[in-house]
Amino acid sequence: MRAVQIEEYGGPEVLRTVEAQVPEPGPGQASIDVAYTGVNFADLKARAEGYRVPALPFVPGLEVSGRVRAIGAHVTGLAVGQEVAALTEGGAYAEVAVAEAATVFPLPDGVDLRTAATLPTVLPTAYALVHTVGRLQPGETVLVQGAAGGVGTVLGQLARAAGAGGVHGVVxxxxxxxxxxxxxxxxxxxxxxxxxxxxATGGRGVDLALDPVGGDTLRASLASLAPFGRLVSFGNASSAQPWQVGQPELYPLGLSVSGFSILTLARTAPAELRALTERAFGTVADGSVTLPVTAEFALKDAPEAHRLMGARTSTGKLLLRVGD
Known part of the structure; x- marks a missing residue:
C-alpha cells in the first residue's frame, strides 16, 4: 500500500510517499480502507518536532474516514465494509490505517465519507470545549483563539447554538x-x-476563553476573563513552555483554568470519548454544524497540505484524498 512517512524531522519536504506493508488489526482493533484523511496542526508538530512520535520512521495522521477492512479479536459493533470515521494514534496518511475499535465510529445517516473525515478530532474537541469542559451557559460570552481554523469554525457555531450572549474570535x-x-x-x-x-464587553471580559496557542496568548486570554470566568487550554501551537497558573492569578476574581486533549482522552477514558463523540456527531447529522473543506490534496501531495497549513493562511478543514 502507499503511505506517507517521515524518516527525519524537518519541513514539509521530509514527508515521503513509500510502499509499506498493509497493517493488520490486533485484538480490540479494526483496520480501515481509507477514503480521506484529515490534516491537523498536530501532524505538523509531529513532522517538525516529534510530537507524539514513538519512533522513526513514522506515518503521521490522526483521523480518517473509510470502510472497515478487517476486525481484530474481541471487537463487536463493527462489520467489514461498514462506513466509519476513526481517530488513530498515527498512521492515517496511508491507504490502510489501524485504530482501536473504541475510536472507530459508524457514520450517522446522511454523512458522506468526505464530510466524515473532518469530524473525528475537530468535532468532539469543539463539543467538549463548549459543553463538557467549558460548560458554556446561555447568555455567557466566549473568546476563541484561532477562530478560522477547523476547531475554531465549529466552536463559533456550537457557541451560537448554545445561546452564547457574545461570540468573539481572534485570527x-x-x-x-x-x-x-x-x-x-x-x-x-x-x-x-x-x-x-x-x-467589546463593556470592560467586564468574557466568561469562557478557549486557547490552543499557549504562551503569551494564553496569559492574555486569562487576563481577558470576567469574574468567575473559565479558561480551557487545548493545545500549545506556540511550542512555549508548559503554562502554570496559581493563586495570584485565580483568587482575585475566582477564575478557573482547565485543559483538554482528545488524544489523551482516547487513551485514558475511551468510553467517555465515545459518548462525547456520538453527541458531537449528532450536531452534524441534524445540520446545526458544518465544517467546510477548503482544500483537498492527493495523498502524494501531503507536503503541499503541510505548507499551506504551516503558512497560517488556511481556513476550515484540509483533507488528503486517499481512496476511491
Missing part, C-alpha cells in the same frame, strides 16, 4: 476574520485582542 489576518464572521462569530479581532475584548 491572524483580515481574510480569516471575514471567514470567521460567516461562521457564528459576532466580533473577530486580528492579532492583538486583550484591550479590544474589554472594550
Amino acid at each position: 491572524s489576518s483580515a481574510a480569516k476574520a471575514a471567514y470567521a464572521l460567516d461562521h457564528g462569530y459576532d466580533r473577530v479581532f486580528v492579532g492583538t485582542f486583550a484591550d479590544e475584548v474589554r472594550a
Whole structure:
C-alpha cells in the first residue's frame, strides 16, 4: 500500500510517499480502507518536532474516514465494509490505517465519507470545549483563539447554538476574520485582542476563553476573563513552555483554568470519548454544524497540505484524498 512517512524531522519536504506493508488489526482493533484523511496542526508538530512520535520512521495522521477492512479479536459493533470515521494514534496518511475499535465510529445517516473525515478530532474537541469542559451557559460570552481554523469554525457555531450572549474570535489576518464572521462569530479581532475584548464587553471580559496557542496568548486570554470566568487550554501551537497558573492569578476574581486533549482522552477514558463523540456527531447529522473543506490534496501531495497549513493562511478543514 502507499503511505506517507517521515524518516527525519524537518519541513514539509521530509514527508515521503513509500510502499509499506498493509497493517493488520490486533485484538480490540479494526483496520480501515481509507477514503480521506484529515490534516491537523498536530501532524505538523509531529513532522517538525516529534510530537507524539514513538519512533522513526513514522506515518503521521490522526483521523480518517473509510470502510472497515478487517476486525481484530474481541471487537463487536463493527462489520467489514461498514462506513466509519476513526481517530488513530498515527498512521492515517496511508491507504490502510489501524485504530482501536473504541475510536472507530459508524457514520450517522446522511454523512458522506468526505464530510466524515473532518469530524473525528475537530468535532468532539469543539463539543467538549463548549459543553463538557467549558460548560458554556446561555447568555455567557466566549473568546476563541484561532477562530478560522477547523476547531475554531465549529466552536463559533456550537457557541451560537448554545445561546452564547457574545461570540468573539481572534485570527491572524483580515481574510480569516471575514471567514470567521460567516461562521457564528459576532466580533473577530486580528492579532492583538486583550484591550479590544474589554472594550467589546463593556470592560467586564468574557466568561469562557478557549486557547490552543499557549504562551503569551494564553496569559492574555486569562487576563481577558470576567469574574468567575473559565479558561480551557487545548493545545500549545506556540511550542512555549508548559503554562502554570496559581493563586495570584485565580483568587482575585475566582477564575478557573482547565485543559483538554482528545488524544489523551482516547487513551485514558475511551468510553467517555465515545459518548462525547456520538453527541458531537449528532450536531452534524441534524445540520446545526458544518465544517467546510477548503482544500483537498492527493495523498502524494501531503507536503503541499503541510505548507499551506504551516503558512497560517488556511481556513476550515484540509483533507488528503486517499481512496476511491
